[in-house]
Amino acid sequence: MHIPDRGLLEWLDDPSTERGLYYADSGDSWNFWSYRDLTDLVLRTAAALQAGGVRPGDVVALVQRSSPGFVAGFFGALAAGATPCSIAPPFAFQRADDYEKHAAHLFATAQPRFTISDDESLERIRKVTATAGLDEPVVFEHLIDGVEPLERPLPLPETALLQFTSGSSGFSRGVRISSRALQDNLTGMRRWLEWKPEHPCSSWLPVHHDMGLIGCLLNFIVTGCDGWMxxxxxxxxxxxxxxxxxxxxxxxxxxxxxxxxxxxxxxxxxxxxxxxxxxxxxxxxxxxxxxxxxxxxxxxxxxxxxxxxxxxxxxxxxxxxxxxxxxxxxxxxxxxxxxxxxxxxxxxxxxxxxxxxxxxxxxxxxxxxxxxxxxxxxxxxxxxxxxxxxxxxxxxxxxxxxxxxxxxxxxxxxxxxxxxxxxxxxxxxxDGLKVNGRMVFAESLETMLHERGIPERCLAVLLGHREGVPTGVAVFGGVQPGWRTIAHEVFTEWLGDAELLTVELPRGGIAVTSSGKPRRRVIWSALCAGKLPAEAKPLVADPVAEPAAEPVA
Known part of the structure; x- marks a missing residue:
C-alpha cells in the first residue's frame, strides 16, 4: 500500500472542518477543535511570535500540557521559521527542587528566544528563566490575544525540532532534528502502520516526550485523522x-x-x-x-x-x-x-x-x-x-x-x-555488570523482579563497580514486606560474588526521567558520593516470622 509523503505544514493548506482533535475535559465529555480552527490558531501564533521578535532559526520553548495551545505553539513556531522545543511542565515531576534543576539545564541548553507557557506552569518557569537571564515566559492566551493570523507560513527552519533525550543516563541532552528527518520519520511510521486519515487515534502520552509528540500528536495532525487526547x-x-x-x-x-x-x-x-x-x-x-x-x-x-x-x-x-x-x-x-x-x-x-x-x-x-x-x-x-x-x-x-x-x-x-x-x-x-564472564543487565533484573511481584516504578536496579568492587543495588521506593527477599534471591542467583546493597527511599522517591524511567546513573553517582537521602545497607532477605509458641497445657 502506497502512503504518500506529507509536508510538516501541508495540513494548513486545506484543513478539514470535520476532523480534528478532541480533548478530554474534567467530566466525561470532549472538546472538539477542527483542523480549520487549529490552522487559524497556528497562523495567529506565528504572527504573534514574529511581532515578539522571533526570527527564522530562533528556538521557541513550549512549556505546556497537551492542548490546542500546544499545537498552535509547535506549528506556529515552524510557520514563523523557528525551531520548537517542548519542555516538560512541572506536573511531570514529583519534587519541586528536581523540576527546577531539570528545567534550568534544559533552558540553559536550548537558549530559547521566546518561551510559551500555560497558566499552570507560569510561576515555576518564570523563576527558571529569570535565573537563566532569559525573557519572561508568555502565557499562550495572552500571546495571541487580538492578533491577526499570518497570511502564509514562512519556509521551514533547517532544524524543525530541538528534542531532549529522556535523561535516564544523566542530564537530558538536546538533539537537533532537521525538517527532512522529522518528515521522513513521520512518513516512515505512516507507511509502517498503513495509516490513513480515516483512522481515528488516541493518546494520553505527554507531548514533551518523543513518543507522545512525534509518535502520536504530530502523526495525528500531519495525517489529518481524528485524535482523542x-x-x-x-x-x-x-x-x-x-x-x-x-x-x-x-x-x-x-x-x-x-x-x-x-x-x-x-x-x-x-x-x-x-x-x-x-x-x-x-x-x-x-x-x-x-x-x-x-x-x-x-x-x-x-x-x-x-x-x-x-x-x-x-x-x-x-x-x-x-x-x-x-x-x-x-x-x-x-x-x-x-x-x-x-x-x-x-x-x-x-x-x-x-x-x-x-x-x-x-x-x-x-x-x-x-x-x-x-x-x-x-x-x-x-x-x-x-x-x-x-x-x-x-x-x-x-x-x-x-x-x-x-x-x-x-x-x-x-x-x-x-x-x-x-x-x-x-x-x-x-547499566550492566560482567559476572563470571557474562554481562548481566539492570533492565533484565528489573524485569525478573517485576514478574515476581514488585511493581514497576517502585524499584530501580543499579549495577557497577563501587570503590573497585562489583556491586548490585536494589533501590526501593516505599518497600513492602517480602520485596527484600525477592531481590535477594534474584541478585544472589545472577550477580555471583558481587556486593549486594539496598537503598530504601519513600514511595515516589526514586529519581526518574520525565517519561518515568529510573535515572540509574544519576542515582549511582549520588550513591557513590554519599548524597542519597537514605543510607545504603546490605541487601538481606526479610526475617521469617517465628511461629507462635504452643500454649502450655
Missing amino acids: MQPDDFIRSPLRFLRCLSDRRIVRTAMPNFALAYIQRRVKPAALEGFRFDALQSLIIGAERISPQVLTDFHALLEPYGLRRDALLPAYGGAEATLAVTGLPLREGWSAHTPDDATAESFGGAPVVGCGRPLEGRTVRIVSEDGEELPDRSVGEIVVTGVSIASGYVGDPGSASGTSLGQELKTGDAGFLHDGQLFVIGRLG
Whole structure:
C-alpha cells in the first residue's frame, strides 16, 4: 500500500472542518477543535511570535500540557521559521527542587528566544528563566490575544525540532532534528502502520516526550485523522476512561510504554469491561522501555474477550537521536520472543526477549562488538543505526555518560541482537555488570523482579563497580514486606560474588526521567558520593516470622 509523503505544514493548506482533535475535559465529555480552527490558531501564533521578535532559526520553548495551545505553539513556531522545543511542565515531576534543576539545564541548553507557557506552569518557569537571564515566559492566551493570523507560513527552519533525550543516563541532552528527518520519520511510521486519515487515534502520552509528540500528536495532525487526547494524569487516575475511549470511538491506533500495560492490568478488572469492544484496534504501539513478554501475554488475556487481537500489539524501538522510530513490528505478524545463541543467552537471565520489529523504510540496523565488528544473527552486541532520520547532532555539550553517540551513524549504547531480520532489545550497555564472564543487565533484573511481584516504578536496579568492587543495588521506593527477599534471591542467583546493597527511599522517591524511567546513573553517582537521602545497607532477605509458641497445657 502506497502512503504518500506529507509536508510538516501541508495540513494548513486545506484543513478539514470535520476532523480534528478532541480533548478530554474534567467530566466525561470532549472538546472538539477542527483542523480549520487549529490552522487559524497556528497562523495567529506565528504572527504573534514574529511581532515578539522571533526570527527564522530562533528556538521557541513550549512549556505546556497537551492542548490546542500546544499545537498552535509547535506549528506556529515552524510557520514563523523557528525551531520548537517542548519542555516538560512541572506536573511531570514529583519534587519541586528536581523540576527546577531539570528545567534550568534544559533552558540553559536550548537558549530559547521566546518561551510559551500555560497558566499552570507560569510561576515555576518564570523563576527558571529569570535565573537563566532569559525573557519572561508568555502565557499562550495572552500571546495571541487580538492578533491577526499570518497570511502564509514562512519556509521551514533547517532544524524543525530541538528534542531532549529522556535523561535516564544523566542530564537530558538536546538533539537537533532537521525538517527532512522529522518528515521522513513521520512518513516512515505512516507507511509502517498503513495509516490513513480515516483512522481515528488516541493518546494520553505527554507531548514533551518523543513518543507522545512525534509518535502520536504530530502523526495525528500531519495525517489529518481524528485524535482523542487525554492528559497523562487523567490516564493514571482512570485507565478505564482511556479504554472506554478506545472502545466507544472505535480507535484504530494508539501507543504506550510497557509499564502502562501492566498498570491497566492492576487497575482494571474484567467485570468493568463488559460491553467494551476493541476489535477496531489495529495497532497498539509499545515502546520507550524494555517490553515484558509476560505483560504482553497478560494484557492480551485481559482484553481478548472484548475483541483485542494479539497481532494488534506492536512492539517498537527508537529514540530521540533517531528522531523517533527505528524498528516496528509489521501489522498482522504477531509479536514473538526469543533468546540469542547459547554463548550469550545467560547474559541477561536467559529469559526470552520481545522482538521490536524490523527497520522502517530507509533505516538500517547492525549489531556490533566492542571492537566495532559486525556480529552474526543471535549474537548480543551494541545496536547501531543508520538512515534518513538520524539527528543532525547535539546542542551544547553532548556529554558522554549515556553511551550514545552521533556521527555518520547512531551508536545507541543499547544492547540487543538480530534474529531473522527482527531486532531484540536487551537494555543499556552501560547499566550492566560482567559476572563470571557474562554481562548481566539492570533492565533484565528489573524485569525478573517485576514478574515476581514488585511493581514497576517502585524499584530501580543499579549495577557497577563501587570503590573497585562489583556491586548490585536494589533501590526501593516505599518497600513492602517480602520485596527484600525477592531481590535477594534474584541478585544472589545472577550477580555471583558481587556486593549486594539496598537503598530504601519513600514511595515516589526514586529519581526518574520525565517519561518515568529510573535515572540509574544519576542515582549511582549520588550513591557513590554519599548524597542519597537514605543510607545504603546490605541487601538481606526479610526475617521469617517465628511461629507462635504452643500454649502450655
